[in-house]
Amino acid sequence: MKNTSATSDWILFIAFAAAVLTMPIWLAPFGANYPDLMQKFAIFGVFAIGFNILFGLTGYLSFGHAAFLGVGSYTAVWSFKLLTMNVLPAVVFSIVVAGAFAFLIGFISLRRSGIYFSILTLAFAQMSYNLAYSVLTPITNGETGLQLSLSDARVLDAAVGVSTGRSLPSTSLFGIKMSGLPGFYFCAVALIIGFFIALRITRSPFGTMLRGIKSNQTRMSYTGLNTRPYLIWAFVISGMYAGLAGSLLAVTDPLAGAERMQWTASGEVVLMTILGGAGTLLGPVLGAALIKYFENIFSAFNDVTLNQAFDALPDGLQGFVVELVSLFVGDGWHLTLGLLFMITVIFLPGGIMEGMRRIGGLFTRKKPQPASSTTSAVADPS
């Protein structure tokens, strides 16, 4: 029995890995197979997977996860400036620093639950954002953002005799430049590893305890479980994912600005997770990809492209339609996102994953219900 379930997990994981690695091929028809966008899919996929470990499993809604994303970016850029342009140390340091920072914030915020927890995390993130702009300017370089410069120390690179020459160096993995397609593959591997760890956590006793906290936290304590360390660990793990995502942003483009920590960025990952399906494994990745795709596609439209698209219409009508549609594209693409989000929450509270389950259900409804077995007894949300 247990093997069936473990096997289906491996199938899910391998299918996921294959889908991620072949993105440059199957995204071509959608016009989304250029590296910049695919990097974003992978990076925000990591961010959303991590966020889902906290929100999807325990039900604790953090509104401050962008703070960890920002911390990850700053740490990575500092690693590029001080140590080496190799991306591995940057990634490791970012995860560690973001994890430590998440422990601090989680330790305090998790004293409360529900809306109070959300407000506390939001307050901490906004505090970090404002500090990055003001007193922490020596670390964050304020409004300009933290960037590489020719005068950076890069002690490890200097020690092995890599000279930067007269131009700014680029991030690399043992000589492979982390821009374009190699950069995407680096992020893709991070996403696949992140997905694997999230899968293991979800299926583990630890993950089940987290779901128990979401279901009935009071009952957990009367069952002899100390919910606080469980919640702190979930918070720290999701903070580490956010730190990883932040470092990947710096890997693909080595600069870090405070706007990454703004509350809108925290809100975006909430949207991604809910849109895809909170508590599911694939949902957050799908939600992240969908939002980043729409952001790129819809915001690229302008009046000229619209006029071309509706050229066939009579003149008066064309002007009207272009006017109307232009509200939803270009800078107004957030309106589209808002509508999409409202439709999802109202008609599909479980997000895209629930939609897929319903469609799947249409085809399997005729089949007799399988007898309850121990395999199905342990819920396997995918």
Added chain:
Amino acid sequence: MENTVLHVADVHKSFAGLHALSDIDLSVREGETHAIIGPNGAGKSTLLNVCIGRLRPTSGQVVFDGQNLTGKQPHEINQLGVVRVFQTPEIFPELSLLENVMIPVLAKRDGAFKLSWFRRFSGENDARVQAEDILTDLGLGALVGSEAGSLSRGDKRRLELAMGLAQQPRLLLLDEPTAGMARHDTNATIDLLKRIKAQGMTKVIIEHDMHVVFSLADRISVLAGGRIICQGTPEEVKADPRVKEAYLGEEQV
């Protein structure tokens, strides 16, 4: 005198000046089934809440097996072996029955916290077999895979009982275990509790149904107006005039 497992020593509890419990002194002996009865509002549930750490007594203390429970966290009290079954079923509605029972089994085995993120929950075979046995024992064996929230109220209560028993508690506190059950289910629960009693588990049981009380209890404490007005064997309590007085106008004994 036999071994005292739980000693409620001189406990007072008041809410904003209202005395919910006063001068409560209660000893529960190893292996006995001790029933607490009394009219509505007598303070029975408050007393149980004090015992499991949900409420802090205003004064006095609760001692379990030589350890003072006063001021301890609910999970610490549970880890000592004191398990409560609630009156309104406290379950995990979104999880399956099997998960509902495996969580307490694992809590007993692994302690209050364990970061076991690389094991598989469904691979915890010992815990699963134990949980399945208990569920089968309580007549829920066919439903192990169902979502607990979809159960009938009676089944939810039985599930919660299963969750309590899964921890093999040293002291089981039952808050009206048969309330809301059909007669048939009530009798099944009485049979089950008798079987547990034969295994020597110590129980404190709050119950309205006198049929249940007199078929299970070794000793009875009668609570009225926040005080224990009578304590003794079922025969002694039946014969006590104060008990009849306390119940007059409330319900017939």
